[in-house]
Structure formats: C-alpha cells, structure tokens
Amino acid sequence: MNREAAWVAVGKQDDFMPRVGRVILINGVEVAVFRTTEAVYAIENRSPHPKGGPLSEGIVSGHYLYDPLHDWKIDLRDGCVQAPDTGQARTFAVRVEEDSVYIAVM
Amino acid sequence: MKRKLQLVVIGNGMAGMNAVEQLMKLTDSCDITVIGQEPHPNYNRIMLSYVLDGSKTMDDIVINPRAWYDEAGITLHTGTTATRVDTTRRVVVMDNGHEVGYDRVIIATGSTPFILPVPGADKQGVIGFRSIEDCDRMMEAAKLYKKAAVIGGGLLGLEAAKGLVQLGMDVTVVHLPDFLMERQLDEKAARMLQTELERQGLKFALGKQTQELIGGERVEGLRFSDGTELEAEFVVMAVGIRPNVELARASELAVNRGIVVDDYIRTSAPDVYAVGECTEHRGVCYGLVAPLFEQGAVLAKGLAGVETKPYEGSVCSTKLKVSGVDVFSTGLFLETPECVCVTFHDAWKGTYKKIVLKDNVIAGAVLFGNIDDASKLERLVKQGAEMTEELYNELTGAGGCCGTKANAAADFADDDIVCGCNGVTKKMIVDAITEQGLTTLDEVKACTGASRSCGGCKPLVEQLLQHVLGDGFEAGGSKQGICGCTTMSRDEIVAAIREKGLRSTKEIMNVLDWKQEEGCSKCRPALNYYLGMIWPQTYQDEKESRFVNERMNANIQKDGTYTVVPRMYGGMTTPAELKKIADVSLKYNVPLVKMTGGQRIDIVGVKKEDLPSVWEELDMPSGYAYAKSLRTVKTCVGATYCRFGTQDSMGMGALLERKFERIDYPAKVKFAVNGCPRNCAESCTKDIGIVGNDGGWEIYIGGNGGIKARLADLLCKVKTDEELIEITAAVLQHYRETANYLERTSDWVERIGLEHIHKTTVEDAEGRKQLVARMDEALSSRSEEPWQQVISDKGLRDKMFGKVVFQQ
Numbered sequence: 001m002n003r004e005a006a007w008v009a010v011g012k013q014d015d016f017m018p019r020v021g022r023v024i025l026i027n028g029v030e031v032a033v034f035r036t037t038e039a040v041y042a043i044e045n046r047s048p049h050p051k052g053g054p055l056s057e058g059i060v061s062g063h064y065l066y067d068p069l070h071d072w073k074i075d076l077r078d079g080c081v082q083a084p085d086t087g088q089a090r091t092f093a094v095r096v097e098e099d100s101v102y103i104a105v106m
Numbered sequence: 107m108k109r110k111l112q113l114v115v116i117g118n119g120m121a122g123m124n125a126v127e128q129l130m131k132l133t134d135s136c137d138i139t140v141i142g143q144e145p146h147p148n149y150n151r152i153m154l155s156y157v158l159d160g161s162k163t164m165d166d167i168v169i170n171p172r173a174w175y176d177e178a179g180i181t182l183h184t185g186t187t188a189t190r191v192d193t194t195r196r197v198v199v200m201d202n203g204h205e206v207g208y209d210r211v212i213i214a215t216g217s218t219p220f221i222l223p224v225p226g227a228d229k230q231g232v233i234g235f236r237s238i239e240d241c242d243r244m245m246e247a248a249k250l251y252k253k254a255a256v257i258g259g260g261l262l263g264l265e266a267a268k269g270l271v272q273l274g275m276d277v278t279v280v281h282l283p284d285f286l287m288e289r290q291l292d293e294k295a296a297r298m299l300q301t302e303l304e305r306q307g308l309k310f311a312l313g314k315q316t317q318e319l320i321g322g323e324r325v326e327g328l329r330f331s332d333g334t335e336l337e338a339e340f341v342v343m344a345v346g347i348r349p350n351v352e353l354a355r356a357s358e359l360a361v362n363r364g365i366v367v368d369d370y371i372r373t374s375a376p377d378v379y380a381v382g383e384c385t386e387h388r389g390v391c392y393g394l395v396a397p398l399f400e401q402g403a404v405l406a407k408g409l410a411g412v413e414t415k416p417y418e419g420s421v422c423s424t425k426l427k428v429s430g431v432d433v434f435s436t437g438l439f440l441e442t443p444e445c446v447c448v449t450f451h452d453a454w455k456g457t458y459k460k461i462v463l464k465d466n467v468i469a470g471a472v473l474f475g476n477i478d479d480a481s482k483l484e485r486l487v488k489q490g491a492e493m494t495e496e497l498y499n500e501l502t503g504a505g506g507c508c509g510t511k512a513n514a515a516a517d518f519a520d521d522d523i524v525c526g527c528n529g530v531t532k533k534m535i536v537d538a539i540t541e542q543g544l545t546t547l548d549e550v551k552a553c554t555g556a557s558r559s560c561g562g563c564k565p566l567v568e569q570l571l572q573h574v575l576g577d578g579f580e581a582g583g584s585k586q587g588i589c590g591c592t593t594m595s596r597d598e599i600v601a602a603i604r605e606k607g608l609r610s611t612k613e614i615m616n617v618l619d620w621k622q623e624e625g626c627s628k629c630r631p632a633l634n635y636y637l638g639m640i641w642p643q644t645y646q647d648e649k650e651s652r653f654v655n656e657r658m659n660a661n662i663q664k665d666g667t668y669t670v671v672p673r674m675y676g677g678m679t680t681p682a683e684l685k686k687i688a689d690v691s692l693k694y695n696v697p698l699v700k701m702t703g704g705q706r707i708d709i710v711g712v713k714k715e716d717l718p719s720v721w722e723e724l725d726m727p728s729g730y731a732y733a734k735s736l737r738t739v740k741t742c743v744g745a746t747y748c749r750f751g752t753q754d755s756m757g758m759g760a761l762l763e764r765k766f767e768r769i770d771y772p773a774k775v776k777f778a779v780n781g782c783p784r785n786c787a788e789s790c791t792k793d794i795g796i797v798g799n800d801g802g803w804e805i806y807i808g809g810n811g812g813i814k815a816r817l818a819d820l821l822c823k824v825k826t827d828e829e830l831i832e833i834t835a836a837v838l839q840h841y842r843e844t845a846n847y848l849e850r851t852s853d854w855v856e857r858i859g860l861e862h863i864h865k866t867t868v869e870d871a872e873g874r875k876q877l878v879a880r881m882d883e884a885l886s887s888r889s890e891e892p893w894q895q896v897i898s899d900k901g902l903r904d905k906m907f908g909k910v911v912f913q914q
Contacts, residue, residue, distance in 0.1 A: 008912050017905050019624075019650035020657070023714075025911040037624075054666040057654035059627045066627035068654040068662060073626075084553050 007095060007102040016040065016101070021056035021065075026105050031092060032056035033101070034076060038063060040094045041076035042103045048072070048079070048087030055089065110137040113409070114198045114208040116188040116353065118142025120151055121382025121398045122214030123170055128406035130178060136409070138180045139206055141198065145185040147172050149238065152395055155427045157241050158269030164238060191357040193375045210377050210409060213354060213365060217347035217383040217393065222257065226319030232341045235266040240342075247340040248273035255279075255328055255338035257316055259286040261424060263344035264303065268428045270342070271307045278309040278336060280316060280328065290424040290435040294451065295458050295474045302431050302456075311336060347393050349384045364391040369416035371405040381405050387419060394422050423484045425477070434480040437470030437487040438462045445469070448493075450502065461501060466493050478516050481536070481573065515569035524570065525556035525563045535567060539574045547571065552590070588847075589628035591620045596846045600636055609641065611651055631656075632847035635734065638770050639842050642884040655732035658906070659892045660717055663710070668717055670709040671731035672724055673767070676741045676759035676779070677705030683726060690723050702731070704738030704776065715909040721893035728893045730767065734848070736775050739763040740788065744781030744798070751781035753798025758827065759787075762796075765831065766838060768888045772845040772854075775838070790817045793851040794834060803830045807837055807863070808855030816852040819860050822868045836867040836874045839881035 010024045016035040023045050024031045030045035032055045041063070047053045053069040060066075064082070065074045073082040079089035093104035113129075113136040115122045126138060142148070149167045156162035175182040187201040191213070197205040219234025221227050231251075233243050244266070247254070252275060256267040259281030270277045279286075285296035286303075300310060315331040319341060328336045349364035360366040360374035364386030367373055371387075373380050382398045385391070392398070397420035407414035423436035439462060441447050448461040457475030461468060461483070468491050471483040479501060491497070518524065520533035538544055538553045550567055551557050557564045587593040594602070599618065608614045611633045615625055625633070630651040637645045655661050660668035672687070691699050691709055698710040706729055712720050721728070730737060739762055742748065744755030759779040766775075778787040779796045789795025791811030795818045797804040802825040809818030821837065824830050840863065845854040855863065867874055889895070896903050 010910060010912070015905060017649070020906065022905060023909060025909060027913060051664065053664055054662075057658060057662060059630060059653070060650065061622060061624035061626055061630070064622075064626075069664065071627055084555065 006105055008105055010101050010103050013040070013096060013099050013101060019060040021058065021060070023054075023056045024103070026103065029105075030054075030056075031103060033094075033103070034060050034065065036060055036063060036076070040096055040101050042092040042094045043074070043076055043079055044090040044092075046089065048074070048081055048089045049085075111135055111409075112207060112209045113138045113212070114206050114210075115140045115212045115214060116191075116198065117212075117214035117216055117382075117384075118144065118148045118182070118184065119214060119216045119382065120148065120169070120395065121216065121384075121402065122212060123148045124399055125212055125214065125381050125402035125405050126180070127170075128402050129409055132406055132410035132412055136210075138178075140175070140180055140182045141186050141188045141200060141206075142182065142184045143187050144237065146238070147175070147182075147184070151236075152427075154235070154238070154241055155265040155269060157238070158244060158266070159272045188353060189356060190353060191359075191375070191378060193357060193378065196377075208377070211379065212405065213373070213378065213380040213384060214382050215350040215353055215384045217349045219343055220346040220348045221343050222316060222345055224316055224318055226321065226325065227343075229319055229321055230324040231339060232319060232325050232343065235262055235342050235344050236347075244270060244340075244342065245273060248275050251339035252276055253278075253338050254340040254342065255336055256342045256344055257281075257328075258344035258346070259283075259310070259312070260289060260344065260346070261287060261426060263342070264308075265427055266342050266344055267308050268303070268306065270340075275340070276309075277307075278311055278338070280311045280314050280330075280336065282313070282315050284313045286310075286312075287424075287426075287433070287435075290439065290472075291433065291474075292439055292441070292460060292472055294449075295433065295435075295460070295472045298456065298458055298474045299426075299431065299433055303428070306428075306430065347383060349386065349391055351384060354380065354384070362386050362389075367401075369404075369418060370408050370414075371401050371417060372408075379405055379409075387417065390419060392420060392422065394420075394424065397422070421484075421488050423480075423487075425480065432473070432475055432477040434473040434477040434483075435471065436480075436484045437468075438464065439470050439472045448498070448502065459502075461493075463493055467491065468493055468497075481516070482576070485574075515566045516573045518566075524566050525554075530554050530556040532570065535570050536574055539571060545571070545575065548590070588632060589626055591615070591622045591625050591629050592618060594618060596632075596636075599633070600640070603636060603640055609637070609645070611637065611648060625651075627653075635770055635772065635847050639884075642880075642887045647889065656734070658714070658717070659728055659732060659896065660712070661732045665711075667711045667713055669731070670712050670717070670720055670724070671702060671706050671729035672726035673729045673763075674706050675763045676739055676756050678741075678756060678760065679707075686724055686726070690720055693723070694720055702738070705740050706731070706738060715907055718893075718896050718903050718907050722897045727891050734771055734773050735769065736763065736767045736771070736777070739777040739779060740792070741779045742781050742784075742786040744779075748781055750784060751798075752800045753781045753803065755779045755781035755787065755796075755798055758796070758798075758830070762831070762834065765885070766834070768891070769884050771838070771842055773848050773850045775841075775851070791815070792818065794837065796830065796834075801825065803827075805830065805833055805837075808851045808860070810850055810852035812850075814852065816856075819855060821860070821864060832874065832878055833867055835881045836877040837863065839877040839884070840866055842884070843877075843880075 008026055016022055016033055018035055021032045021034050024033055031042050032045040034041045045054050045056050047055055047067050049070045049072055057068040058065045063076045065076050072085045074089055079091040081087040095102040118140050148169050150169050153162055153167040188198050189201050190199045191211055197207050199205050219236045233240055254270050254275045254277045256263045257280045259279050267277045267279045285293050286300055287296055316328050317331045318329045319325050320327050320329050325341050327338050351361045351365055354361050354365040365373055365380040365384050367380050367385045367387050371379050371381055381401045383393055400420050401417055404414050404417040421437050426433040446463045450459045460472045462470040468486045518532040524530055524532050524535055534554050535556055544550050547567055557567050588596055611630055614633050631653055634648050634651040649657050660670055662668055687707055694716050696709050696711045700708045700710055702708045739759040741755045741759035745751035745753055775793045777794045778789045778792040780787045780789055781798045783797055783799055789797050789806050791809045795806035795809050802823055804823050805821045806818035807821045810816045841851055
C-alpha cells in the first residue's frame with residue numbers, strides 16, 4: 001500500500017442492527033456494513049456475480065454473507081466467494097474504538 | 107516468498123490450455139507463459155463442424171477469450187512460433203528471436219492435416235480441414251464454386267462434406283476403403299450411415315485411390331488409380347492428421363510418429379512434457395479429444411505435485427456430429443475370432459446395435475440410429491465390465507416390456523442446456539457426477555448450480571444421476587436434511603421444536619447440533635417460519651432471518667431498486683387512491699408503473715432510501731407482494747353488476763383478503779373468487795379458488811399457474827358464506843402446519859393427498875374446529891402493518907433504509 005489509509009467514522013455500533021446490512025456511501029463508493037456476533041465487516045456493495053446487484057440485503061451467518069440475489073456465499077473477511085462459485089468482492093478494513101465504527105478508505 | 111515455477115506452454119490449442127486449466131485448479135504456484143501460433147485465443151476445434159454448418163459462430167466456440175488470460179495472470183504471445191526448446195540452457199526459443207526461460211515446458215503443438223503426397227496436391231483450391239481459416243476458405247469456396255470433393259470418409263471428412271452440402275455445394279466423398287469410417291465402424295453400421303448420408307445429399311466414391319489432382323493453377327478434378335476421373339473445383343483433404351513434431355525434433359527429443367511420452371506424459375528430456383495430438387503414447391497417436399483431457403489431467407497433477415495414477419492410454423469413443431445421423435462407437439468394434447458379438451439390426455426403424463465381448467468383458471460397441479445407450483456403453487467399456495444376464499436385459503431391452511426405462515435426459519446432447527437459469531449443460535453435470543463422485547441432487551446443485559434457481563430442471567438432473575450412476579442412484583433415497591447445515595428433515599425439526607420447546611433459531615441450531623453455527627440462507631428463513639407457526643403468541647420474528655424482500659417489505663429488483671405494491675382488497679381501488687399512486691410515482695420519479703397479474707398496481711424502481719416516504723405518502727397498506735403470505739385475491743365483478751353473477755364475489759374476495767392477510771404461510775398464497783362458473787377470475791390456477799353458483803360456493807385448492815402449472819382440485823361445495831370461511835381457514839391452517847417451508851399448495855396437495863385434506867378439513871368437524879381455532883390464534887397475534895411500523899419507528903427507518911454519505 002503506497003498511500004496511508006484514511007479512517008472514516010461511520011457511526012456507533014448500535015447504528016448497525018445485528019446481522020442486517022447497512023449501506024454507507026464513502027467518496028462515491030457504496031460500502032455495505034455488517035455487524036455480526038464476531039465483528040463489524042465492510043464490503044463493497046456490489047456482488048461479484050456477473051449480473052452484479054447489491055450485497056447489503058443478504059443473510060449473514062457467522063462471517064459469511066449470502067448474496068441476496070444469487071445466493072452466492074461470500075466470506076465477509078476477505079470478500080472471497082465460496083465454492084462452487086468463484087470471485088471476490090472488495091473489502092475494507094474496519095476498526096471499532098470506544099463503540100465508534102471506522103472504515104479505512106484509500 | 108517462494109519463487110513461482112516458470113511454466114512455458116508451447117501451443118495455444120485445446121490440449122495445452124486444458125492442461126493449464128486443470129493445473130490452475132490444483133495450484134497457483136506457477137507463472138505461466140503461453141506461446142501460440144494462431145493469431146486468436148484458443149477455441150474448441152471439435153466445434154468447427156458447427157461453425158461450418160452455420161449453427162455456431164467463431165465467438166461461440168472460443169474457449170478462453172483474451173480477458174481470461176489476463177485475469178488468470180497468463181502471459182500470452184499469439185502469432186508467435188516457438189522453434190526450439192534449448193534443454194541445456196533451459197530456454198524456449200521463438201521465431202522472433204526472443205527467448206523465455208523455463209522450469210517446466212509443456213509442448214502442445216497439436217497436429218496438421220495430412221496432405222496426400224500426390225501430384226497436384228499443391229494446386230489452388232486444395233485445403234485441409236483443421237482450423238478456423240479452413241472453415242473460412244470453405245465458406246468462401248461455396249460462394250464461387252459448385253463441385254467439391256472431400257478425400258477421406260472418416261469422421262472429419264464426413265463432417266466437412268456435410269458442411270459443404272449445407273453451403274450448397276455438390277459434394278462427393280472419396281474414400282479408399284470400401285466402407286466409411288472404417289476406423290470406428292463395422293461394415294453394417296457404415297452401410298447404414300452411407301444410406302442416411304446419401305439421403306441427405308452426399309455422394310460417395312468408395313474404394314477409390316486418388317492418384318493425381320488435375321487442372322491448371324487451380325484444381326479441376328481428381329484422377330483415380332483405376333483411371334476414372336471426378337470433376338471438382340474445390341478439394342478438402344481429410345485423410346488423417348500428422349503430429350506436429352518439428353519443434354520436438356529441433357529440440358532433440360525422442361520422436362517416432364509423434365513426440366514420445368511416458369505414462370506420466372514426460373518426454374525424453376527432463377522437465378519437458380508433451381500433451382495432446384502431437385504425442386505418441388505406448389505407440390499410439392490419438393486424434394480425438396478424450397485422450398487429450400485424460401493426458402492433461404495426469405500432466406496437471408504431476409506438475410502440481412499431486413499424486414496421480416499413470417496414464418495408461420484411452421478408450422476412444424466416437425460420435426459423428428452430423429445432424430440427423432446418430433452414430434456412436436467405442437473401444438473394439440470389429441469382430442475377431444476371439445470375440446463374441448451381440449447384434450441387433452432393425453431395418454424398419456433403421457437402428458443397429460452391436461456389443462463386442464472379449465472373454466465376456468464388454469470391450470466395445472457400435473450404435474446406429476439410436477444412441478441412447480452410448481454413455482452407458484462407454485462407461486462399461488472403460489470399466490471393463492463383465493456381461494451379466496441383468497446387464498444384457500438392460501442393454502437389449504429384453505426381459506419384459508419395461509426393459510429400458512425412458513430417460514429423457516439421456517437423449518440430450520452433451521452441450522444441451524439442462525438448467526436454463528444457470529446455463530449448465532448436460533456435460534457439465536455428467537462430468538461433475540463422474541469426476542467428483544456425486545450421488546445426490548443436492549450435491550449436483552451445490553457443485554454445478556443446476557436446479558439452484560427455479561428448480562424446474564430437478565427431474566432432468568435426477569434422470570442424469572440415474573443415467574450416469576445406474577442402479578447406484580435412488581431418487582431421494584438417502585437421508586437429506588433441509589439444507590447442508592443439518593441431516594434432519596422438516597418433520598423432525600418441527601417435532602423437536604414442539605417437544606423440546608425451542609424458542610429461537612439460535613436455540614434450534616445449538617440443541618439440534620447444526621453444522622454451521624448460524625445456519626444458512628436456506629434454513630434460517632425456514633426455521634423462522636416454523637417458530638412463528640408453532641408459537642404464534644410469543645415468537646419474536648427475526649428480521650435478520652428473513653429473505654431480503656420480506657425484511658425490506660418490498661421486492662428487490664436486479665439493479666437494487668425496489669417495487670411497491672399497495673393492497674387493493676379484492677382488486678378494487680378508488681379514484682382517490684389512484685391519484686395518490688400517480689402523485690407518488692411522479693414525485694419519486696419511478697421509471698415504471700405496471701399492472702400485476704393479480705389485479706393490483708406495481709410501482710417499479712423505487713430507491714431503497716425512498717421506500718419509507720413512498721409508503722407514508724401512499725398511506726395504503728402493504729400488498730405483501732414480497733411475502734410468503736397472502737398476496738392477492740382476484741375477483742370478478744360478480745352479482746353486484748354482472749348479468750351472469752350469482753354471488754357477491756367482490757365482497758367475499760375483499761372479506762377473505764382482510765381476514766387472512768398479514769400472517770406467514772409456508773409460501774405465497776393466492777386466491778380467486780368468482781361470482782359464477784364462468785370463472786373469469788381464474789380459480790383453477792390459484793391456491794384457493796372459489797366459484798360461486800346459485801345456492802352456494804365451490805372450493806378448489808392446489809392450483810398453480812407458475813413454474814409447474816397445475817389445475818386446482820375441487821375440495822368441496824358449501825352452502826353458506828360462514829362454511830366457506832371456516833373451511834378456507836381450516837385448509838390454510840392445515841397447510842401452515844404440515845407443508846415444508848417454500849412448498850406451494852400445488853405440491854403440498856400432491857404430496858399429502860386431496861383425500862387426506864378432505865378428511866381433515868371437511869369430514870372431521872371436530873378437527874376442523876381446532877384448526878380454525880389455531881388459525882384464529884395466529885390471526886389475533888399478527889404483527890402491525892409493516893409499512894406503518896417502519897414509518898413510525900424512526901430508528902428502524904434510519905438503520906434499515908437510511909443512506910449515509912461521506913465525501914472527502
């Protein structure tokens with residue numbers, strides 16, 4: 001990474017319902033944020049499926065997300081699509097400090 | 107980091123690229139460079155015949171477009187010829203003077219058509235049939251010339267000849283042996299084939315040896331060894347292929363007819379491999395595609411350091427790709443003294459079947475006219491299966507009228523699409539079954555995606571499983587859980603929820619030992635439904651376990667916008683409501699307003715963040731067009747206005763809609779209420795269809811107009827409105843309690859039986875009362891109108907629909 005990541009405060013933890021995605025538009029990029037029992041994850045709100053579509057409305061299980069339109073199973077930690085499908089969604093680093101959620105943007 | 111292995115592939119054809127693809131599935135430890143002579147990305151050469159007959163275009167047969175190489179990180183040089191592998195300096199030398207260093211090299215230079223060494227073979231208008239350029243030349247020639255000759259009555263020659271006939275040329279196939287395809291067929295099948303092809307317009311000159319091509323600069327005809335001549339302005343040579351070995355020779359590798367490789371596809375030089383038609387393995391040069399895949403698999407595993415069985419040669423099977431001609435051969439096909447043959451010749455149907463046995467082992471077969479058993483025979487030959495009484499009956503259709511079962515999927519061609527939603531071909535499914543040892547529908551679904559979307563192809567996929575696995579497959583035989591997270595069935599889970607008093611999805615998953623702690627997109631919505639159905643008063647619905655549409659209370663569209671359908675009870679609205687719909691649609695700039703099939707209005711293309719405001723301004727209840735719930739009650743005008751009407755269908759429709767809306771059902775539920783038997787509101791395709799007549803109502807159930815059309819069954823006739831409502835309530839509650847999640851009434855009725863439903867909801871008055879009581883309990887504890895709920899809960903509205911924007 002050449003540039004230092006900038007951390008953007010996107011809200012309090014409570015602003016995110018457990019396992020229900022929420023879209024934050026950061027510098028024109030739609031980021032879907034998910035608070036799970038384990039952590040808070042940020043992933044670009046665009047399915048890696050060839051037909052695209054949003055991810056924010058998917059069903060969350062652990063650190064996996066089920067694409068709402070195509071039912072692809074995506075790992076929220078690295079954006080990797082699980083077999084038998086393939087692909088990767090872009091993910092963003094997330095930091096939670098004193099209940100505030102920060103997302104790293106380039 | 108470990109340095110990546112430098113792999114250079116010489117040849118950008120099917121063999122090389124298939125090996126690369128197989129390798130990439132096993133490891134990413136190689137840096138791959140591909141050197142290709144042809145100026146385009148690689149394509150499926152087997153499909154050239156389809157390009158020629160016009161059923162496919164060049165684009166259709168490209169296997170890996172250029173972008174694939176980029177994405178895979180492969181360096182591709184097209185239009186470049188590798189001239190030599192310098193095994194001492196470990197570099198590949200190219201004709202443009204450049205060199206590429208290697209750790210491993212794969213030579214996949216393929217083959218070229220063999221051009222007969224006769225005088226005149228170099229004349230204009232004489233070509234081979236091997237590449238896209240040859241296809242182009244043939245199509246060009248067909249525009250200018252009339253008479254063509256194809257030398258070679260083998261697979262490729264016949265396909266080329268048929269292509270030229272289709273392009274409008276007058277084509278004669280010249281063949282040295284006395285019958286066609288002598289390397290794949292016996293004489294009987296060959297004669298039947300010839301007759302069929304003659305019917306399709308081909309001419310034949312058999313037993314003819316071409317001695318000279320005559321003419322001026324351009325070819326004008328052929329002269330045969332018996333002195334006769336044949337006029338031809340265009341000649342295609344399809345007499346066989348010659349492995350391309352120049353590079354191997356220049357690199358001082360061992361070469362006979364092809365590049366000699368061992369059982370691990372290695373050439374005589376260390377770290378140099380060769381694959382496909384350029385090779386010679388145990389004295390055999392293959393010219394078909396199957397060996398190429400099999401060699402590629404062994405090679406890829408070897409390179410990836412994965413343990414592999416040695417390659418011991420291929421059993422070759424052939425299918426002629428000429429429409430309307432079904433020919434197949436595999437393994438041994440000629441009778442020799444040590445062989446025993448089972449033969450059937452049906453001259454009336456024009457079919458022929460021969461199974462060759464050697465020491466009672468199925469060693470080969472020839473089929474003509476009907477090739478349903480092709481894949482089965484191919485498998486048996488590969489396995490070296492022994493002929494048994496059972497197998498004999500199966501293969502010959504003997505032993506009773508049901509000797510062979512109809513299997514529609516077996517008739518599919520390899521590249522026919524089985525699953526139209528996900529573009530999965532028969533071959534992809536069959537390959538997945540054979541290569542990965544799949545045995546169940548769910549495994550095929552998970553592995554290939556077939557039947558994952560609409561499910562309409564499930565029977566076909568089951569047939570394919572049956573077809574490939576034979577007796578090893580039992581439809582629905584092995585125990586299947588409701589999803590991959592559990593082995594428990596729906597009934598077992600529902601019983602456990604009741605018996606153990608489980609109160610949340612989390613509790614179910616803990617107690618019943620779910621494999622994935624928080625479940626998946628299949629089980630979570632199902633469990634959420636079962637819990638709500640069993641504990642109507644107390645269960646707290648889990649939003650996060652609802653499908654997107656039910657969570658958002660609107661239908662998501664492919665671009666991420668939503669549709670909004672307000673309730674219009676019984677399909678009735680008012681000018682004031684229409685005006686509101688129009689105003690809101692204008693204000694929020696929706697791209698489309700559409701009538702639905704259920705007598706309502708669909709506002710399409712609403713942005714997620716606008717949904718709460720749209721609902722608020724409409725000030726109408728949600729039509730639940732997104733839910734596993736009561737959707738629409740379609741009505742006709744009925745006795746109120748219609749001159750035929752005998753009952754107040756609009757009034758009854760609106761009443762039923764109000765009564766049964768807003769609770770969860772296993773799947774969506776649609777009603778229709780008609781005022782007379784003319785049935786204008788189409789009861790026969792609804793979950794509950796009601797038909798009024800003089801003196802009462804008829805209740806139909808289990809109709810469906812969707813994926814699997816089904817006409818509704820008449821459940822009973824009733825005299826009063828009260829009875830109608832009571833029986834409807836009982837049927838719906840019985841459905842809620844016994845159907846699988848997502849099971850429509852059409853499937854439910856077929857599964858548990860109309861008779862059983864009749865007994866429970868019509869005959870058994872006491873049981874009916876209890877069902878109605880449980881329905882009333884569910885109705886009395888139903889949730890608040892969902893749109894109002896969002897509008898009035900500011901926090902929920904922001905968290906679920908609000909858009910947060912950051913700009914730096």
